[in-house]
Amino acid sequence: MRCFRPWSRRVSDEVDKTAVVVESQRQQVSRDVRKDEEAAAQQGSKCLLSRIMRPDDANIVGNVHGGHILKMIEEAGCIISTRHCNTQNGDRSLALLVRVEKTEFLSPVFIGEVAHVTAEITYTSKHSMEVQVKVMAENILTGTKKLANKAALWYVPCSLQNVDKITEVPPIKYASAEEEEEGRKRYEGQKMERLETKLRIEAVASPSPNPEKHTVGFSQSSLIHLVGPSDCTIHDYVNGGEYKCFTVG
Numbered sequence: 186m187r188c189f190r191p192w193s194r195r196v197s198d199e200v201d202k203t204a205v206v207v208e209s210q211r212q213q214v215s216r217d218v219r220k221d222e223e224a225a226a227q228q229g230s231k232c233l234l235s236r237i238m239r240p241d242d243a244n245i246v247g248n249v250h251g252g253h254i255l256k257m258i259e260e261a262g263c264i265i266s267t268r269h270c271n272t273q274n275g276d277r278s279l280a281l282l283v284r285v286e287k288t289e290f291l292s293p294v295f296i297g298e299v300a301h302v303t304a305e306i307t308y309t310s311k312h313s314m315e316v317q318v319k320v321m322a323e324n325i326l327t328g329t330k331k332l333a334n335k336a337a338l339w340y341v342p343c344s345l346q347n348v349d350k351i352t353e354v355p356p357i358k359y360a361s362a363e364e365e366e367e368g369r370k371r372y373e374g375q376k377m378e379r380l381e382t383k384l385r386i387e388a389v390a391s392p393s394p395n396p397e398k399h400t401v402g403f404s405q406s407s408l409i410h411l412v413g414p415s416d417c418t419i420h421d422y423v424n425g426g427e428y429k430c431f432t433v434g
């Protein structure tokens with residue numbers, strides 16, 4: 186059986202480009218990756234996760250599943266926010282994903298490319314953290330790099346000794362008063378939106394058990410999944426990224 190490798194065609198297309206363009210892109214990539222790594226190491230408020238994309242991460246035409254990208258985004262967010270909320274003495278906590286503010290798939294990621302996921306804490310309230318994430322896809326054969334995804338997530342720390350206890354988040358330092366003010370506006374905005382959503386959900390009627398053809402109810406589908414240990418955090422909560430795999434993948 187012939188192995189279907191659409192990504193190899195893309196690689197050969199790229200190789201046809203002029204050497205000058207490729208070389209300058211390669212230098213830009215190493216500069217960008219080095220800058221992210223240095224910033225991550227120095228500040229501690231950033232996290233960089235790099236993974237090569239494999240055939241079992243992708244669909245039959247070689248595009249990496251959206252759910253796989255979202256899982257990496259959640260993993261990076263969980264690392265940075267859990268690390269941050271344990272920087273002070275006191276209860277050890279695990280940051281739980283509570284909200285995906287937005288996520289945009291800007292360009293596809295293919296098998297053989299390296300996904301660089303950079304997560305950064307951009308706002309802290311008393312009990313929550315906003316994490317912004319960027320995913321760059323790098324073709325390590327040609328040096329080309331593209332922005333594949335941008336996302337914003339919110340995490341809440343829960344005590345490891347008592348999962349019902351929400352712990353306090355150490356405040357972060359902002360580069361400027363404007364940056365802090367912008368973050369506060371995003372925090373207030375999502376709080377307001379949550380309140381409105383809660384009221385809307387309460388007003389929605391439950392779906393009919395036998396929906397008619399060509400109605401929204403008829404188009405609904407469901408997926409049954411038995412939750413296993415590999416789906417869970419050390420708290421026994423299902424990983425936020427797993428939910429996203431179910432819904433997108």
Ligand SMILES: CC(C)(COP(=O)(O)OP(=O)(O)OC[C@H]1O[C@@H](n2cnc3c(N)ncnc32)[C@H](O)[C@@H]1OP(=O)(O)O)[C@@H](O)C(=O)NCCC(=O)NCCS
Pocket residue numbers: 280281282283284310311312313339341343351375376379418422423424425
């Ligand atoms: C995290 C959890 C315990 C919070 O419980 P809760 O009753 O909503 O908590 P509270 O209303 O007391 O709010 C606590 C903090 O969380 C924030 N918060 C709660 N839900 C939030 C949401 N959906 N989005 C953003 N922030 C949220 C609140 O703003 C508050 O922070 P603040 O005091 O700084 O404003 C609960 O929402 C939960 O268990 N969620 C499921 C988490 C999960 O399973 N994630 C996937 C696995 S990682």
